[in-house]
Amino acid sequence: MPELPEVETTRRGLEPLLLGRRFLEISHQDPRRYRHTEKALGREVEGVGRRGKFLLLGLSKGLEMVVHLGMTGGFRLQVTPHTRVAFRLDQSELFFHDPRRFGRIWVVERGDYREIPLLSRLGPEPLSEAFRFPEFLEGLRKSAKPLKALLLDQHLAAGVGNIYADEALFRAGLSPLRPGKKVNEEEARRLFFAIREVLGEAVAFGGSTLSDHTYQQPDGLPGGFQERHAVYGRQGLPCPRCGEAVARAVVAGRGTHFCPWCQT
Numbered sequence: 218m219p220e221l222p223e224v225e226t227t228r229r230g231l232e233p234l235l236l237g238r239r240f241l242e243i244s245h246q247d248p249r250r251y252r253h254t255e256k257a258l259g260r261e262v263e264g265v266g267r268r269g270k271f272l273l274l275g276l277s278k279g280l281e282m283v284v285h286l287g288m289t290g291g292f293r294l295q296v297t298p299h300t301r302v303a304f305r306l307d308q309s310e311l312f313f314h315d316p317r318r319f320g321r322i323w324v325v326e327r328g329d330y331r332e333i334p335l336l337s338r339l340g341p342e343p344l345s346e347a348f349r350f351p352e353f354l355e356g357l358r359k360s361a362k363p364l365k366a367l368l369l370d371q372h373l374a375a376g377v378g379n380i381y382a383d384e385a386l387f388r389a390g391l392s393p394l395r396p397g398k399k400v401n402e403e404e405a406r407r408l409f410f411a412i413r414e415v416l417g418e419a420v421a422f423g424g425s426t427l428s429d430h431t432y433q434q435p436d437g438l439p440g441g442f443q444e445r446h447a448v449y450g451r452q453g454l455p456c457p458r459c460g461e462a463v464a465r466a467v468v469a470g471r472g473t474h475f476c477p478w479c480q481t
């Protein structure tokens with residue numbers, strides 16, 4: 218599933234294609250998944266932003282197009298066998314490709330996220346100054362949930378998913394199973410900085426394209442961060458720090474990769 222680095226890379230790819238352009242036609246067969254898209258017709262794109270894993274396109278006259286890529290969604294410059302939505306703009310065309318159809322699009326009054334509850338209760342952006350250690354520490358310490366579940370929850374930091382939760386916990390040397398309230402201040406600080414570091418590097422590398430190749434940048438190029446995963450998807454392979462085998466367990470319903478020796 219695309220996480221913060223993949224969505225941010227998509228945002229950066231879309232910005233030059235969309236900024237200042239006008240939607241002339243938006244066609245699809247599924248008004249339940251792609252909601253109120255007719256409202257965007259004739260509107261100009263004034264901004265291409267992101268919040269957590271959501272893309273936020275600011276449109277003229279106070280509207281906003283919100284896009285969630287779901288599991289396998291992404292934008293392409295050409296039609297594919299899995300094109301779900303076709304956008305005709307004044308100088309170009311763009312296609313929303315989504316084999317598994319978990320992606321969603323909403324056109325709303327700017328900032329009115331009543332139809333999108335997940336977006337209205339996101340925590341701070343981890344790569345912004347809104348992500349602050351005192352609040353992070355407090356959020357961790359008041360919960361008995363395992364660290365992996367806390368990172369996936371979007372409340373401590375928006376946009377972290379399965380890949381980057383596993384990678385951040387490895388860098389911090391913390392077990393994904395450790396309850397939040399059993400983390401001391403120095404450990405919480407390591408995790409706080411590991412989240413920023415892993416996400417920042419992954420954005421710089423254009424995100425992670427896994428072996429299923431579902432995530433691509435709009436120009437069709439893969440990301441580059443998958444080469445740098447220390448534990449994610451590496452069960453049975455040697456830990457880059459100690460050489461013992463990376464383990465896999467299911468935590469918070471998700472496949473979780475960690476080194477049982479380096480992460481305690």
Ligand SMILES: [Zn+2]
Binds near residue numbers: 456476477480
């Ligand atoms: Zn290790």
